[in-house]
Amino acid sequence: MNPIEDTMLISYTLDAGINRHNMNALSEIHLGHKTITFKELVGSGKNKLNFSDIELAKATEYAAEDADVTLRLYENLKERMNEEKLNKIYEYFEKPMVKLLAKLEFNGIKVDVNYLKKLSAQFEKKLKKIEKDIFTVAGKEFNIGSPKQLGEIIYNELKIAKLKKTRKGSLATNASVLENLALTGHKFPNLILEWRQVSKLKNTYTDALQDHISSKTKRVHTSFLLAATNTGRLASSDPNLQNIPIKSEDGREIRKAFVADKGNVLISADYNQIEMRILADIADVKELKKAFKNNEDIHSLTASQVFNVPIDKVNEDLRRKAKAINFGIIYGITQYGLAKQIAVSNQEALDFINAYFKKFPEIKDYMNTTIKFCRTRGFVNNIFGRRIHLRGINDKNFSVRSFQERAAINAPIQGSAADIIRLAMIKLDQIIETDKKFKTKMLLQIHDELIFECSQNDKDYVKKVIKEAMISVSISDYHMFSIPLNVSINSGLNWGEAH
DNA sequence: CCGTTCACG
DNA sequence: ACGTACGTGAACGGG
Numbered sequence: 001m002n003p004i005e006d007t008m009l010i011s012y013t014l015d016a017g018i019n020r021h022n023m024n025a026l027s028e029i030h031l032g033h034k035t036i037t038f039k040e041l042v043g044s045g046k047n048k049l050n051f052s053d054i055e056l057a058k059a060t061e062y063a064a065e066d067a068d069v070t071l072r073l074y075e076n077l078k079e080r081m082n083e084e085k086l087n088k089i090y091e092y093f094e095k096p097m098v099k100l101l102a103k104l105e106f107n108g109i110k111v112d113v114n115y116l117k118k119l120s121a122q123f124e125k126k127l128k129k130i131e132k133d134i135f136t137v138a139g140k141e142f143n144i145g146s147p148k149q150l151g152e153i154i155y156n157e158l159k160i161a162k163l164k165k166t167r168k169g170s171l172a173t174n175a176s177v178l179e180n181l182a183l184t185g186h187k188f189p190n191l192i193l194e195w196r197q198v199s200k201l202k203n204t205y206t207d208a209l210q211d212h213i214s215s216k217t218k219r220v221h222t223s224f225l226l227a228a229t230n231t232g233r234l235a236s237s238d239p240n241l242q243n244i245p246i247k248s249e250d251g252r253e254i255r256k257a258f259v260a261d262k263g264n265v266l267i268s269a270d271y272n273q274i275e276m277r278i279l280a281d282i283a284d285v286k287e288l289k290k291a292f293k294n295n296e297d298i299h300s301l302t303a304s305q306v307f308n309v310p311i312d313k314v315n316e317d318l319r320r321k322a323k324a325i326n327f328g329i330i331y332g333i334t335q336y337g338l339a340k341q342i343a344v345s346n347q348e349a350l351d352f353i354n355a356y357f358k359k360f361p362e363i364k365d366y367m368n369t370t371i372k373f374c375r376t377r378g379f380v381n382n383i384f385g386r387r388i389h390l391r392g393i394n395d396k397n398f399s400v401r402s403f404q405e406r407a408a409i410n411a412p413i414q415g416s417a418a419d420i421i422r423l424a425m426i427k428l429d430q431i432i433e434t435d436k437k438f439k440t441k442m443l444l445q446i447h448d449e450l451i452f453e454c455s456q457n458d459k460d461y462v463k464k465v466i467k468e469a470m471i472s473v474s475i476s477d478y479h480m481f482s483i484p485l486n487v488s489i490n491s492g493l494n495w496g497e498a499h
Numbered sequence: 500c501c502g503t504t505c506a507c508g
Numbered sequence: 509a510c511g512t513a514c515g516t517g518a519a520c521g522g523g
Contacts (some may be wrong), residue, residue: 146521175505243508330514331514337512340512446507508515
């Protein structure tokens with residue numbers, strides 16, 4: 001029995017994709033009452049007061065309104081939730097997360113501050129060096145971090161290629177544009193790309209992370225947001241620990257700064273290709289389901305089907321392309337998107353997509369059915385019955401409508417994966433609270449990955465239990481999976497090593 | 500405060 | 509005829 005209720009989470013369960021879920025917004029929408037905001041109460045800028053300095057009568061009015069509005073919202077939303085039969089989503093997927101995430105936030109994760117400082121200095125040196133080269137090539141000094149100034153140099157001074165503009169009409173200098181410019185043989189674009197990467201790592205990670213270390217615990221404590229995404233995923237902020245680098249060489253170094261306490265290890269447990277598995281399940285894709293049951297390499301299989309070559313003749317390049325197609329499918333593929341991603345012509349991309357749908361016709365059916373359903377109902381469901389609303393699905397603007405259609409295809413897949421890992425977290429939290437032999441702390445969730453910390457001595461048992469729990473959520477009361485789940489699990493003294 | 504860019508799944 | 513692959517948050521520049 002969990003007696004705590006939360007209007008924000010009820011609203012999220014009912015209206016994800018329609019509203020924001022904070023009390024002020026909900027009050028205006030459902031009660032037609034504009035609340036006193038905290039900002040109005042305490043002021044802003046240099047006149048900003050502390051809550052303790054607010055006149056008692058005013059503080060009372062604010063606090064009483066808060067309580068009144070919350071109760072009225074609860075009565076209002078609870079009714080709708082029961083009528084629409086969404087109470088199970090709220091009870092089983094939302095409510096248990098509140099206390100659980102509080103524990104994750106409270107636990108925090110240790111970072112090696114000296115190591116971060118060393119990395120910062122290293123990046124700084126690298127930046128200075130690249131900066132010098134950039135100014136030499138440009139023939140003058142400018143703010144490399146200003147896309148406006150950079151665009152001027154690229155298109156007006158160096159005249160590397162003809163103008164590319166962003167949606168809003170400014171000069172485009174993003175990575176994909178620069179990569180194309182690099183093909184002209186000019187060295188400038190690659191210098192910028194390198195500078196961008198290193199400055200990103202330094203500013204956003206090695207420098208900023210140090211400011212987030214708690215002086216009390218010497219650890220970093222993120223905030224997990226439970227009602228921020230449309231799909232059921234969590235989000236993380238202050239700092240965001242769900243986008244710590246891993247893809248580049250320099251980036252991976254940053255993961256090593258996340259360390260286990262003395263005598264402990266970090267454990268990382270990843271669902272393998274969970275979204276492709278869910279696609280195979282919801283779209284009932286015979287070939288894919290068979291492949292997952294037989295533990296086959298799914299991207300090689302795709303390559304062999306789409307490019308019509310025997311599976312043992314699939315080379316690295318074909319596999320890479322097939323992998324991009326599989327990702328694209330989950331995002332609601334377009335020929336333009338795929339063409340850009342794997343650097344082929346629009347026609348070739350279209351041919352690949354057509355070949356793909358011919359081999360996996362159930363996927364095309366799933367897409368059509370999902371969009372049709374969404375057009376009439378205004379929302380889609382994931383495998384557990386979570387609802388995601390797509391407000392613009394019938395918009396008369398082609399671009400808006402297409403965007404919503406792709407989101408409608410993606411939402412049940414991404415959202416089912418999000419709810420599967422929620423179940424795993426809830427299950428593991430119960431084990432943590434009840435199994436005296438299972439001594440471990442849950443630290444982070446990164447969409448398809450969980451990070452734990454436990455004693456060196458316990459790690460073998462802990463890993464076994466985690467893996468078993470994550471894999472077995474599939475045979476729960478909520479949904480019978482037609483495909484097995486798989487989990488990779490590793491441990492080490494730091495996050496880089498545990499991955 | 501918005502737009503651009505880029506880090507992640 | 510659209511100029512997009514889905515979902516996020518943070519840093520920075522510039523009005």
